[in-house]
Amino acid sequence: MKLTCPITGPKPYHHGDLRRALLDAASRVLEREGPNALSLRAVAREAGVSPAAPYHHFKDKSELMLAISEEGFDQLYDFMRQSADPDGPPMERVAAIGVAYVEFAKAHPSIYRVMYDCSRDLEALPDKAHKAEDGAYSLLKKAMIDLGVVSSDQEVDLELACIAAWCAAHGLAEMVGFRQFDSLKAKMGGEKAFLAGVLSHLGTFGQARNRG
Template sequence: MREAATAESRPYHHGDLRRALVDAARRILENEGPSALSLRAVAREAGVSPAAPYHHFKDKGELLDAVAHLGWDALGEAMTAAKARAADVSALMTEIGVAYVLFAQQHPALYRVMYDCSRDQESLPEGMEDKEDSAYCLVRESFRKMVGPEISDEDVELATIAAWCAAHGLAEMSGFRQFDPAKAALGGEEAFLRSVLSHLGMFPAAARAKIDGQG
């Protein structure tokens, strides 16, 4: 059963089964959705027995973590690309936000897994953490560049959190039929996203205006 396996087709027993399993999981996720993503289905898709994955992952959750990790990497790249695309500093945040939501819309099953894993661990994964070169820092520094140096570090931090929450909320809710009229009125998905993101400011801005005006 082992013919000519020097370094390509199957370097070891099976080959790089770990990677094969993660790829199989992503394939199932894209083709059949999250509800079809069972460990047994992944093993089937990879052509191994149901118990084989346990030699590479502690349990199903660890396999999903690996899938989610690839997803966060891809999302980070999409956001970085959006930053590079931004025409000027004032468009930075909108560009990144739209890229975030579009990624979630284009890979809904993957995005679901990404967030379910994060929620279970109560934290964003490695690539998104608050350290050099992370997407979190990308957002924060883009934001700081936009608002200027007169804003305090604490305000920048809170605004970064707020922007991330808003993007996630919009990513999860933008599929609701309730928003179809608004989308139609604006003439497209991306126009709708831009409008909603830009209207995120109206509520507190108006409140502050009233407060400032009063006291």
């Protein structure tokens, strides 16, 4: 019979906790050299182990990426929660959540990219990553209910509103984080004004679709 930790799995033997060390190493490689340089071997090198060592903790390269993605969503969730005062007006809360999302993507572009690359691979993440995402998603959902725009008993409508907000935030993250729009930002006097400006026009598309 073996003593195993219910969280991290079997107790580490040689290395202190290689799984943890590998994830940290991956994070470092990502921040330093970008997502294109993220190879299993580079991660192993960074952690100071042999190229094959990671295979005892991750079945695949994609499983490593998935783990990074999960951690990323956890971090995102934390950041959102910190940013949104649960006692403040729901309007501000929804806004704060959205801004936090965009700022996270801008602050950690490489991790954000891994997160979305993973979530696009349909065959992977049956429910695993969705579970990690649920934290952030449920936070938004709650704020949306409190906002009162959609009645909480209309489950479908609520879901749609959350998806809309999420996809707006994702689109914004791509645009604000990875594109420059430097001249436009300068004209508007800063990125915050730019962001607010884009947000104010977000409804136009939807209105056109529904009236048209």
